[in-house]
Amino acid sequence: MNGTPHTMIEITGLTKAFGSYTAIDALSLKIAKGEFFALLGASGSGKTTLLRLVGGFEFPEAGQIVIDGQDVTGLRPNQRPTNTVFQSYALFPHLTLAENVGYGLLNLRLPRTELAARVEDALARVRLSGFGGRFPHMVSGGQRQRVALARALICKPKVLLLDEPLGALDKRLREEMHLELREIQRAAGITFVLVTHDQEEAMSLADRIAIMARGRLLQVDTPRGLYEAPKSREVAEFISNVNLLDGTCLGHVGREVRISVAGIGDIRLGSDAAAMTAGAKVTLAIRPEKLRFVTAADAGENRLTGTLRAVTYAGDRNHAIVDVPGLARPVLVTTPNRDRLLSEPQTPGAAVTVTWDSTAAALLTD
Numbered sequence: 005m006n007g008t009p010h011t012m013i014e015i016t017g018l019t020k021a022f023g024s025y026t027a028i029d030a031l032s033l034k035i036a037k038g039e040f041f042a043l044l045g046a047s048g049s050g051k052t053t054l055l056r057l058v059g060g061f062e063f064p065e066a067g068q069i070v071i072d073g074q075d076v077t078g079l080r081p082n083q084r085p086t087n088t089v090f091q092s093y094a095l096f097p098h099l100t101l102a103e104n105v106g107y108g109l110l111n112l113r114l115p116r117t118e119l120a121a122r123v124e125d126a127l128a129r130v131r132l133s134g135f136g137g138r139f140p141h142m143v144s145g146g147q148r149q150r151v152a153l154a155r156a157l158i159c160k161p162k163v164l165l166l167d168e169p170l171g172a173l174d175k176r177l178r179e180e181m182h183l184e185l186r187e188i189q190r191a192a193g194i195t196f197v198l199v200t201h202d203q204e205e206a207m208s209l210a211d212r213i214a215i216m217a218r219g220r221l222l223q224v225d226t227p228r229g230l231y232e233a234p235k236s237r238e239v240a241e242f243i244s245n246v247n248l249l250d251g252t253c254l255g256h257v258g259r260e261v262r263i264s265v266a267g268i269g270d271i272r273l274g275s276d277a278a279a280m281t282a283g284a285k286v287t288l289a290i291r292p293e294k295l296r297f298v299t300a301a302d303a304g305e306n307r308l309t310g311t312l313r314a315v316t317y318a319g320d321r322n323h324a325i326v327d328v329p330g331l332a333r334p335v336l337v338t339t340p341n342r343d344r345l346l347s348e349p350q351t352p353g354a355a356v357t358v359t360w361d362s363t364a365a366a367l368l369t370d
């Protein structure tokens with residue numbers, strides 16, 4: 005099993021235990037060449053352990069890791085075509101930025117001029133040309149982060165492993181670094197595996213994301229796939245806010261299905277309708293921004309009525325919480341502030357009607 009030509013990393017049946025605790029549980033995964041891949045999950049889900057296994061800092065009890073066609077399962081970190089940027093990207097404080105970047109190449113014993121050229125090239129890649137003579141304390145946190153990246157890129161690894169590399173930066177700087185990281189990855193053409201517990205970071209950076217929990221992968225998909233078509237309750241709830249409705253399929257009406265939802269009544273579903281049979285118990289996921297307030301007369305077939313509990317103003321949008329008699333959990337409705345004047349219901353206690361399109365809901369299949 006040596007992977008296919010476009011596979012960079014192929015993990016099969018990987019298991020890692022710490023004592024009696026199984027941190028990685030028979031996990032399999034393929035990552036393509038040149039892909040920007042993110043591992044996303046709650047604290048303790050096994051992200052760092054998986055990354056350390058791929059980098060060769062931990063060894064598994066069972067399973068196999070193949071990188072670019074080579075079985076690396078038993079190899080040490082320096083024998084693998086990988087490089088790792090750890091969360092604490094410690095630079096040597098007594099070395100200049102150029103010396104920090106060149107450190108990884110020292111054992112190659114390159115001629116001085118060639119070493120200098122490679123260091124300058126790596127600094128240019130992270131937009132730090134001309135900064136080589138400075139010491140780490142003379143640059144910003146974001147610039148230090150880019151030096152750590154340059155230090156990892158200069159070795160020209162096939163795979164760069166990044167463990168929460170932006171964790172120490174403030175929100176503004178993180179967002180700037182997102183764009184830069186993406187551009188650096190595209191320009192270098194290197195496969196990136198990024199560990200993060202920040203959903204927005206994973207969504208804006210990665211080609212595909214694996215959602216981890218309990219040492220397993222819940223779903224591996226594009227950012228859009230995870231958001232619009234979560235397969236399970238757990239993934240739907242992990243990625244942002246969601247409304248979950250339990251119901252029973254009543255049967256097909258043209259290309260739609262009619263679903264009876266306890267506490268709401270009958271609704272129509274246009275997406276995923278083919279996957280349903282009459283009588284089946286189903287759970288639907290609807291994101292809050294796909295719901296809207298209407299007057300009772302304007303509501304379509306998909307409607308619910310309830311009482312406004314609270315509205316939170318968030319500048320570009322409002323988050324409303326609606327209590328629906330018969331539903332165990334309140335319904336979340338996010339509405340854009342298209343107008344500077346108040347246009348949405350605001351008064352707690354008001355009776356409201358909410359509607360949505362029949363293609364707005366996703367059927368959970370796991």
Ligand SMILES: Nc1ncnc2c1ncn2[C@@H]1O[C@H](COP(=O)(O)OP(=O)(O)OP(=O)(O)O)[C@@H](O)[C@H]1O
Binds near residue numbers: 022025046048051052
């Ligand atoms: N060396 C170790 N010895 C014992 N248990 C460990 C060791 N390393 C990790 N674990 C345990 O394995 C589980 C997964 O840890 P891991 O560091 O991979 O989580 P993570 O997803 O990276 O979490 P975080 O987001 O907090 O960094 C945790 O329960 C952790 O306590």
Ligand SMILES: [Mg+2]
Binds near residue numbers: 052
């Ligand atoms: Mg971690």
